[in-house]
Amino acid sequence: MTHLYKVYAPKFLNNFDKYLLRNYPVVWRTQILFMLVYSIVCAPLLYLWYDSYYSFLLLGICYWAYRQHEMDLPFTTIKDTLLTLLLYSLYFSLLLWFTRFDSRYWTNPNDWTMLFSYPIMCSLILYFIPLFPFKYWSVLVIILCWLYFIVTDEQIKMELGFSFLLIPLLFIMRISISAYKKIYPKFLILFVSVLFINILSVSLIEISIKSYDPIFYIVQVLGVIGAILTTYVRALPKR
């Protein structure tokens, strides 16, 4: 089974992907090669044609997040975890660097710390998506929360806010009453998660204007420690 993004990629790219697979498995798993090519080479071309870089790119990132979720995080060492986070951050740094002058999306385009701070936040969210215990809708929720967090444009935020309201409705429609009873605790956790991330994203956007705020860094450090701990805990035998 070959994914579409590989089918339409030039042969040398697929060959390089195979090289990464056989020599650098952690880099290969992130599929960063294709993301870089599609978002940094193809998306700007589309931007020339249609005046919205992110409308194409966000779709790509959503698909990327979903693919990472599908591939799961196979058992990794702490070194692999840190390398994965570094690669994700590198991708988002490059992305922000390309779009740093577009004031529609970023409140503080001249703030260079944004090139480091935001990518770490984004990479942490991307990293935790495969580990999230619930499938499908929960992934969608996280992706939307994540977009809500990184996008500061008021119009887009409002649209995303409506999507949040729709999700629980879609979730309930998708399942029968008996199944709903069984997964009620999960639903509750999901609902709390949405609320929590929503509040968190709003607070973080507030502080993003003064992005030297220590809370921002504390959140990042805690996130990285969380990722390392998760790797360690996943390896432990279960009780």
Add this chain to the structure above:
Amino acid sequence: MIEQIRNQADALKTVIGQQPKHGMDLLLDFARLYGVDEDVENEILLCQYELNVTNTEGGGISDALKIKLDGIADAIVENYDPAKIEIRVQKEQILADNVRQKRIRNDVVLSANNIVKKYRKSKFQLKADNIELRLGEITGLVGENATGKSTLLKILAGEIVPQLGEVNYPLFDPKNQKNWTDLKMRIAYVPQELTKWEGSLLENLAFEAARHGIKGNKNKVAVEYIIQRLGLALHTDKSWAELSGGYKLRFALAKALVWHPQLLILDEPLAYLDIKAQNIVLSDLRNLAKSLKNHLAILISSQHLHETESVADQMWFMREGVLENLGSTNDFNNNRDYNLFELSCALPFSSFHQELNDLGRIKTWANDEIYFIKTPLSISADNFIDYCQSKKIKLLYFRDISQSVKTKFYDTLI
């Protein structure tokens, strides 16, 4: 002699041109007989893989591959040297003797004592003591259903933690620091319920080998070799959903074997395999365990008792959660005072029982269509078959299970 071999090689080349698959099987046998080293055999196995991948219709062979195979056949003839072959045979003999006498490095890979596992909502309790797995040995674990076999394997593989007792991995973790992120990278565990994977089979195998340090060209060779050995060549581009249960299991085995682990724990690996695949897998496991280059400790649980026994060095038996170490398969039941036969025949059990009256003090019982006969040691399997022939009892199936672990399943009746 050399002329004779050259003629055989020429004949083989013709067969390869006409019937590539059959020809390559013959070439493999030819290499085993006259080749001076094992690399030639590996090269032929890789060519078989190439043929399967490039020629899925089962038709002809590509010119490049034909030239390569002809080259291999010629090289075998050119390098043929009876003295070298004699040395190779002697070397293999010495290795086999060493293995038999257990002179290979048989370090303890896993040891566990006083293991106890209880579940809160169940009365079931698992108890296991004096567990030891050594490099180069295969251990078979058998027992009735729901006796805790899978739980024990999970404990030993570091998937779940017992309430009491401790599992140690002296070879991987001599200081007993329990660094699970490293330990888990060195234990290959194939569970009964296989987990779904994404992507193609080939990608998964290459990824698994690469993340265990087999990189570059070695990765390619290791993956192609395991694909060929486990008969997965026609399925390399398939995803999880496209594979049958048997192939999913073969894939899981390939994934575990591709990176040459030193501890392999398999939970019911024969369950979904056909007879042919069972034999291939068991023979591979035996070769892998005894291989002097990458020998490993294997623990295998299975309901295929005779097949498991045939490859195992030691057997474990579980009943109602308690593990019994039965020791070496060669020594099992050596001190018995009876023989036990398992058979089926066309006669109903009552008639069959009457026909055995002349044998004297014997005990019989039936388990559906299968009959069991316990005889004194003086009546051997040969004697019993002769007796049945003299009474014109047509045996449909017969097996001497006197030294089989199967006796443990019937020890209340014995």
